[in-house]
Amino acid sequence: MTAINMRPGPAISARTREALNGYAFVSPWVLGFFIFVIGPMIGLVWLSFHRWDLIGDPRPVGWRNYERLFSDRLFLKSMEVTIVYGLGRVPLGIIVALGTALLLNNRRIQFIGIWRTIYYMPVVLPPVAVSLVWMWIYNPRYGILNSTIQQVLGVPGPRWLDDPALVLPSLMIMAVWVAAGRNMIIYLSGLQGISNELYEASAIDGAGYWRQFFRITLPLLTPVIFFNLITGMIDTFKLFTQAYVMTEGGPRNQSLFFTYYLFQKGFAQYQMGYASAMALVVFIIIMALTLLVFRWSKAWVFYEGELTGGA
Amino acid sequence: MAINVAVAAPKRKNQTIDKFLPHLSVAAIYALLLLGAVMVFFPFAWTISTSLKTEQQTLAYPPTWVPDPVQWENYPNALTARPFGRYYVNTTIVTVLSVIGQVASSAVVAYGFARFRFPGRGLMFLIVLSTLMIPFHMLIIPRFILFKYLGWLDTFLPLIVPNFFGGAFSIFLLRQYFMTIPLDLDEAAKMDGASALQIFLRITLPLARPALGAVAVFEFVSTWNDFLGPLIYLSSDRNYTVSIGLAAFRNDYFTAWHLFMAASAVAMLAPLVVFFLAQKYFISGVALTGSGGSKG
Numbered sequence: 344m345t346a347i348n349m350r351p352g353p354a355i356s357a358r359t360r361e362a363l364n365g366y367a368f369v370s371p372w373v374l375g376f377f378i379f380v381i382g383p384m385i386g387l388v389w390l391s392f393h394r395w396d397l398i399g400d401p402r403p404v405g406w407r408n409y410e411r412l413f414s415d416r417l418f419l420k421s422m423e424v425t426i427v428y429g430l431g432r433v434p435l436g437i438i439v440a441l442g443t444a445l446l447l448n449n450r451r452i453q454f455i456g457i458w459r460t461i462y463y464m465p466v467v468l469p470p471v472a473v474s475l476v477w478m479w480i481y482n483p484r485y486g487i488l489n490s491t492i493q494q495v496l497g498v499p500g501p502r503w504l505d506d507p508a509l510v511l512p513s514l515m516i517m518a519v520w521v522a523a524g525r526n527m528i529i530y531l532s533g534l535q536g537i538s539n540e541l542y543e544a545s546a547i548d549g550a551g552y553w554r555q556f557f558r559i560t561l562p563l564l565t566p567v568i569f570f571n572l573i574t575g576m577i578d579t580f581k582l583f584t585q586a587y588v589m590t591e592g593g594p595r596n597q598s599l600f601f602t603y604y605l606f607q608k609g610f611a612q613y614q615m616g617y618a619s620a621m622a623l624v625v626f627i628i629i630m631a632l633t634l635l636v637f638r639w640s641k642a643w644v645f646y647e648g649e650l651t652g653g654a
Numbered sequence: 655m656a657i658n659v660a661v662a663a664p665k666r667k668n669q670t671i672d673k674f675l676p677h678l679s680v681a682a683i684y685a686l687l688l689l690g691a692v693m694v695f696f697p698f699a700w701t702i703s704t705s706l707k708t709e710q711q712t713l714a715y716p717p718t719w720v721p722d723p724v725q726w727e728n729y730p731n732a733l734t735a736r737p738f739g740r741y742y743v744n745t746t747i748v749t750v751l752s753v754i755g756q757v758a759s760s761a762v763v764a765y766g767f768a769r770f771r772f773p774g775r776g777l778m779f780l781i782v783l784s785t786l787m788i789p790f791h792m793l794i795i796p797r798f799i800l801f802k803y804l805g806w807l808d809t810f811l812p813l814i815v816p817n818f819f820g821g822a823f824s825i826f827l828l829r830q831y832f833m834t835i836p837l838d839l840d841e842a843a844k845m846d847g848a849s850a851l852q853i854f855l856r857i858t859l860p861l862a863r864p865a866l867g868a869v870a871v872f873e874f875v876s877t878w879n880d881f882l883g884p885l886i887y888l889s890s891d892r893n894y895t896v897s898i899g900l901a902a903f904r905n906d907y908f909t910a911w912h913l914f915m916a917a918s919a920v921a922m923l924a925p926l927v928v929f930f931l932a933q934k935y936f937i938s939g940v941a942l943t944g945s946g947g948s949k950g
Contacts, residue, residue: 361770364850368766369778371759375819379797380785386796397802446687451680460933461691467925467936469879471897472918475904476701479911487700490717520693525940532941573787580789584881588901602791602882609795610886622792629789 387626390619397613408620418621420596421604422628424511428600429579432515437571439519440526441564447527448534459531462524470521470584477517478504478589504590507597514585514598522578526571533567534560562645569644572636580629601625701922705729705915712911725912732916735906740892741899742924748810748884748895749877755817756824756873757866763820764828765854769840779829785822791882798886812887813880817873824869827942831865832858868939871932875925896921 355363391408395401412418443462447455465473480486481503489500503513541559550558586592586603593599605625609618678686699719704712705728706721733739767779801812835858843853859866884895894902900921904914929936 358771362772365766365770365772365775368770368850368854369763369775371818372763372782372820372825373778375759375816376781376785378800379816379819380788380790380793383793383796383800386799387793390796390799397799443687443690446683449683452683452687458687458691459937460930461694463936463940464926464929465694465697467875467879467929468922469881469897469900469925471879471881471900472921473697475900475914475918476697479704479915480697480700482911485713485715485717485911487717490715494716520697524694528937528940577787577789581791583791587881587885588904605791605794606882606886609798615795615799619795622795626789626792629792633787 387619387623390616391623392620393616395615397615401616404616408617409624411617412620412624417596417599417604421599421601422625424597424599425579425582425601428511428515428582429576431511432518432579433572433575435515436519436522436526436575437568439523440571441530441568443523443527444530444534445560447531459524459528462527464524465521466525468521471588473517473521474585474588477513477520481513505594507595510590510594510598514589517585529567529571530564533564537563565644566646569636569640573633576632576636577629580625701915701919704912705732705919707912709910709912728912728916729920732903732913733920735913735917736899736903737891738896738899738917738920741894741896744810744893745878745895745897745924748813749874751810751814752817752877753870753873755814756821757870759818759820760824760869761828761859761862761866762854764825764832765858767825767829768832769854769858770850782822782825786826794882794886801887807887808889808893809887810893813877813883817877821873824873827869827939828862828865830942831862835861864935864938865942867932867935868942871928871935872939874928878925896924 390401392403392405393401394404394408446452447458452458480488483489483500483502483505486503488503492498492500501509504510537560541563542555545555545559581602582600583602583606586598586600587606590598592603592607605618605622608614608621703719703721706724706726707728708721708723708725711718711721711725767775767782797812798807801807804811806812806815839857839861840853843857848856879897880895881897881901884898885901888894888898891902900917903917907913
């Protein structure tokens with residue numbers, strides 16, 4: 344009897360207690376979500392209907408910020424630059440990373456750990472330092488790249504970051520140099536997760552390497568490629584450091600990345616309201632793009648669970 | 655068939671991986687891998703080489719790889735041209751506190767999602783996952799205004815405090831890991847009268863060291879290397895981090911590439927040292943992300 348009486352009151356059942364514990368544990372995130380996400384989100388919407396230079400009081404301007412947005416040539420340019428860069432850099436990154444992973448996923452290759460370490464190294468470097476180093480490499484007059492071109496080919500090299508047509512490809516190459524190692528490891532772990540039975544079975548059926556690659560390897564890697572696609576897209580919209588340090592958006596606004604333009608409007612020209620409208624519109628565009636890619640992924644992303652479920 | 659399997663069984667792992675890239679000889683693969691490694695090392699080598707040259711040598715044609723004479727003074731000169739020592743200390747303070755906050759809070763939250771059933775859990779975790787895909791750069795303006803009203807501008811607080819509320823990626827990674835820890839241990843401890851918090855601290859956390867390590871190293875690198883945050887929130891020189899100090903240093907001189915490379919090499923040093931010391935956490939963490947991402 345005493346044992347029963349010593350239990351906590353019947354109102355708090357084991358289940359309620361479990362739920363309360365759960366809420367207590369997740370509460371820091373809930374709190375942070377309201378302070379740093381929901382709050383600022385509301386602030387963003389509110390600000391986008393105001394005009395404010397941080398001095399004095401914000402003045403309501405109705406939809407004017409939005410109207411201005413669609414006639415702002417530089418805003419449209421920044422969207423174009425960001426999208427063009429993303430369309431080049433994301434596929435290029437996938438090809439380089441997947442190619443390297445395929446080379447490493449081979450039993451005849453030794454010291455996989457060492458190769459992995461070498462390729463991963465650039466990932467951890469500070470973007471500002473990397474930007475300075477690549478600026479120096481790309482330097483049209485004294486850079487090692489053009490000096491080598493001059494020496495080997497006997498012709499002057501292109502102007503890289505100073506050439507409106509080459510600035511984005513130059514930045515893409517640098518970005519692949521930085522990130523390939525990380526994505527390569529993701530692909531490698533994906534490749535190592537593919538069971539050998541699949542290859543054995545198809546080898547018995549007489550399938551060659553490329554047939555196996557397109558019928559087994561690639562389909563089973565589509566979830567990883569999809570993951571890569573989404574993160575690559577978001578990273579593109581976040582790109583800022585290179586534009587700030589290396590090109591200042593130039594030449595001729597050819598590297599006016601969206602976040603860099605947002606920074607200029609907000610923190611150089613203090614147009615908080617206009618910058619907020621800009622951020623909100625792009626926010627909605629990115630979310631729509633993400634949903635679109637998710638939708639589209641159903642057509643080509645292949646989950647192994649479906650295989651066993653269907654068979 | 656039966657014979658085939660029986661023969662293949664002991665070394666099945668190796669049997670068909672051989673089928674990868676059968677047309678390439680081992681030598682060709684090594685050559686390609688080596689080429690990749692050379693391309694990775696090339697900017698590093700050029701950085702070090704330039705950082706030890708005189709200014710005239712950096713402008714010489716054809717360029718030389720070995721500096722002559724070796725200009726060691728570039729390092730002290732670059733590091734005192736701006737107070738880089740101070741920047742290093744600032745960055746260390748911000749980074750260490752951010753890592754502590756991020757790891758501790760994310761572990762607590764992840765444990766909540768992994769071990770307790772409560773109404774709304776599924777929805778809340780879905781929100782955590784979806785915030786992984788939200789470009790938070792879009793919120794810099796209202797966040798800046800929030801910190802302005804809190805009086806936190808030009809302090810380290812805007813860079814540190816948000817880390818104490820858990821990060822979506824860290825929560826996701828830790829939750830996946832906690833789910834793999836068998837419940838039997840929890841049950842046994844519960845029998846002995848341990849509270850949820852005690853179980854978390856004494857049983858789960860020690861077993862989750864690899865995942866905690868991965869979260870810590872990722873947070874270290876992302877805070878150490880952050881540029882936009884410090885650029886917006888910090889305004890006085892004495893509060894600068896290494897990254898914004900380096901960008902400012904570049905604007906001071908414009909063409910002193912030997913000094914920029916020396917300062918860049920030093921800026922790269924801390925994350926590289928951490929990487930070499932904690933490699934396995936980076937690699938296993940990245941692998942976890944990929945497989946986790948592929949299921950989410």
